[in-house]
Amino acid sequence: MKYQSQSVAKLYFIAAIALFAAQILFGLIMGLQYVVGDFLFPEIPFNVARMVHTNALIVWMLMAFMGAAYYLVPEEAETELFAPWLATLMFWIFLVAAGLTVAGYLLVPYATLAELTMNELWPTMGREFLEQPTITKLGIVIVALAFLFNIGMTILKGRKTVVNLVMLLGLVGLAVFFLFAFYNPVNVVMDKFFWWWTVHLWVEGVWELILGAILAFVLIKTTGVDREVIEKWLYIIIAMTLITGIIGTGHHFFWIGTPEYWQWWGSIFSAMEPIPFFMMTVFAFNMVNKRRREHPNKVAILWALGTAVMAFLGAGVWGFLHTLSPVNYYTHGTQITAAHGHMAFYGAYVMINLTIISYAMPLLRGRNAANPPKSQIMEMWSFWLMTVSMVFITLFLTGAGILQSYLQRMGENPQSFMAVQDQIALFYWLREIAGVVFLIGLILYIASFFVGQSDPEAVAAD
Amino acid sequence: MAEAFTKSMARNIFYGGSAFFFLLFLALTFDTMGQLPNRDNRAALEGELGPVIAQGKALWENNDCIGCHTLLGEGAYFAPELGNVYKRFGNSTDAIKGFIMSRPKDGIPGRRSMPQFNFNDEELTALAEFLKYVSEINTAGWPPNIQG
Ligand code: HEM
Ligand code: HEM
Ligand SMILES: [Fe+2]
Numbered sequence A: 001m002k003y004q005s006q007s008v009a010k011l012y013f014i015a016a017i018a019l020f021a022a023q024i025l026f027g028l029i030m031g032l033q034y035v036v037g038d039f040l041f042p043e044i045p046f047n048v049a050r051m052v053h054t055n056a057l058i059v060w061m062l063m064a065f066m067g068a069a070y071y072l073v074p075e076e077a078e079t080e081l082f083a084p085w086l087a088t089l090m091f092w093i094f095l096v097a098a099g100l101t102v103a104g105y106l107l108v109p110y111a112t113l114a115e116l117t118m119n120e121l122w123p124t125m126g127r128e129f130l131e132q133p134t135i136t137k138l139g140i141v142i143v144a145l146a147f148l149f150n151i152g153m154t155i156l157k158g159r160k161t162v163v164n165l166v167m168l169l170g171l172v173g174l175a176v177f178f179l180f181a182f183y184n185p186v187n188v189v190m191d192k193f194f195w196w197w198t199v200h201l202w203v204e205g206v207w208e209l210i211l212g213a214i215l216a217f218v219l220i221k222t223t224g225v226d227r228e229v230i231e232k233w234l235y236i237i238i239a240m241t242l243i244t245g246i247i248g249t250g251h252h253f254f255w256i257g258t259p260e261y262w263q264w265w266g267s268i269f270s271a272m273e274p275i276p277f278f279m280m281t282v283f284a285f286n287m288v289n290k291r292r293r294e295h296p297n298k299v300a301i302l303w304a305l306g307t308a309v310m311a312f313l314g315a316g317v318w319g320f321l322h323t324l325s326p327v328n329y330y331t332h333g334t335q336i337t338a339a340h341g342h343m344a345f346y347g348a349y350v351m352i353n354l355t356i357i358s359y360a361m362p363l364l365r366g367r368n369a370a371n372p373p374k375s376q377i378m379e380m381w382s383f384w385l386m387t388v389s390m391v392f393i394t395l396f397l398t399g400a401g402i403l404q405s406y407l408q409r410m411g412e413n414p415q416s417f418m419a420v421q422d423q424i425a426l427f428y429w430l431r432e433i434a435g436v437v438f439l440i441g442l443i444l445y446i447a448s449f450f451v452g453q454s455d456p457e458a459v460a461a462d
Numbered sequence B: 001m002a003e004a005f006t007k008s009m010a011r012n013i014f015y016g017g018s019a020f021f022f023l024l025f026l027a028l029t030f031d032t033m034g035q036l037p038n039r040d041n042r043a044a045l046e047g048e049l050g051p052v053i054a055q056g057k058a059l060w061e062n063n064d065c066i067g068c069h070t071l072l073g074e075g076a077y078f079a080p081e082l083g084n085v086y087k088r089f090g091n092s093t094d095a096i097k098g099f100i101m102s103r104p105k106d107g108i109p110g111r112r113s114m115p116q117f118n119f120n121d122e123e124l125t126a127l128a129e130f131l132k133y134v135s136e137i138n139t140a141g142w143p144p145n146i147q148g
Helices: A004-035 A046-077 A084-107 A110-116 A134-157 A162-182 A188-223 A227-252 A262-271 A274-289 A298-321 A325-331 A335-364 A373-410 A417-423 A425-447 B007-038 B042-046 B050-062 B093-101 B121-135
Strands: none
Touching: A004 A046, A004 A084, A004 A335, A004 A425, A046 A084, A046 A110, A046 A134, A046 A162, A046 A188, A046 A335, A084 A110, A084 A134, A110 B050, A134 A162, A162 A188, A162 A227, A188 A227, A188 A274, A188 A298, A188 A335, A188 B007, A227 A262, A227 A274, A227 B007, A262 A325, A262 B007, A274 A298, A298 A335, A298 A373, A325 A373, A335 A373, A373 A417, A373 A425, A417 A425, B042 B050, B042 B121, B050 B121, B093 B121
16 A cells, blocks of 8 residues: 555445445345245345345445545555545445445335335336435435545546546446436336436446456556556457447347337347457456566455456356347346346456455555465455356356246247246255355455464565 | 557547447437337326326335336346236236235245235226336337236
């Protein structure tokens, strides 16, 4: 850590990991409800567990992105953060808002929460991923504005680098496209159309800029490869992201009431969306192979390479699987979607956040470069347990999804949804077992922060 | 990457490409908005049941139905597709109302069950009319069959 003010990142990272744990706990609850339908019913209905699962995910992604920005922006800009106190204040506001929202989900029926928060004044609740009460959404906007101001001013007063610029563009885009969450017309087609401007243009648009910037930063730091080379890669990757991903939004406009020409635009452009993910994989391995130094933080490099591979698999390969409209006709809204959603979110965004946390946390905790070997080895175990179990979760859900599409939508005698669910229960059991392994991985991950802390830290071989 | 391909070329492709395709996306959006009136069943919203359907949508959202069901294939995958439930239930709003009304309070032992929301008749009507409205949107032939 070169600048004192980078230390606010630590708060954000710790809260992110705590929310990650909550996310997984509720994932396991839902996974069980899939096969033991009355589990926790009616105390925690499936939809409530799902809100906690997905909203915890989104909020911890935002927390970790902010932490990453507070860490890397000052270092890149070679100056202290513009207003560290503002970053700390916003952290607490964000955390309290998130905590109250989750408490609201769990303690009162959702309809009561809508009433308590006066949703009728400006209805935005009750749409997938955007279930937060309108006042929580406003809170997010305020936190985001204060954050962007802080980061923007820091960049203005310091050195301008491509990493910082791309990070800032991604974060501004994140805030701008979130504004579509406030648009909720009665017309269902319009509602859905612009809902995707938040959801798709986040994960397949501006978030990829953030992902690219964080990856580039960690690779610059750990490989010592010339910044010029890395920045050129970064530009070309994010160019391909937006060139394919913006029109690629059309892969959500096949069957929601929008004109048929989206089947062409959406299929063709989204079929090219794997390209930037593939380039990211080539980029990461290339830079590590060309490294000019042996950085002692081996596990951070493992996470960086893991991100590059898993993002390509989850977003690129599993995305391509169902993105052409003739295929999507049968798979739309099945377990195939869930399979892809899991591996893509994990591979791209969970892993990049764990990469920057892995790189920055030892420094934030006062080490020179890396954790002691014992701690790194435990973290590597957690990497493999979580990553391999996520591969299995994806494979089991894909199996379930293929059967579901066939039995319910293709065969001679299409069967009803519930009848089909009963027949594919085995896959859901297997998914739940893989989920338990994931949880064990997560526990090891958290434990790795506490082991070997008095040992001398790992040193580079050279 | 080859030396002839410089960083500033990469940067220009990024800015130029993004701007171009974003503008193209806006143009397509504009065209889509022009075509929607012929597809999105807004006649129902503008008709005399419009306020009822709007109330139905508010109830749909305030109870987070999308947290278990899909609607036109989007949402959660725990419970059946509802974009075409009106048709699946024999084009009957009464059948929809009867189903929602009769969910057991404590669930069904061992099985997935929908909660009992205790809606009154007006609310049930609003929800059913909302689902009827959605089922009449032109969705390019999706879902493949009545099972959703
Ligand atoms: C890191 C990037 C990505 C993430 C995090 C991600 C995540 C998701 C999630 C969560 C959904 C489900 C949305 C819902 O609940 O309705 C989804 C849907 C979808 N994704 Fe991705 N995705 C990514 C990249 C891609 C790419 C690159 C492609 C195409 C090559 C793709 C193709 C699709 C398609 C076609 C659907 C719609 C599935 C359906 O019809 O049900 N995704 N994605
Ligand atoms: C222990 C592991 C996990 C289990 C058992 C689990 C289970 C589930 C279940 C049952 C759903 C709801 C599917 C439905 O709507 O019917 C879900 C949704 C979701 N989960 Fe997980 N989950 C786990 C881990 C994760 C992780 C690590 C991530 C992200 C990195 C994640 C991201 C998501 C997303 C994005 C959705 C929404 C998917 C969509 O709309 O297509 N989950 N999860
Ligand atoms: Fe998408």
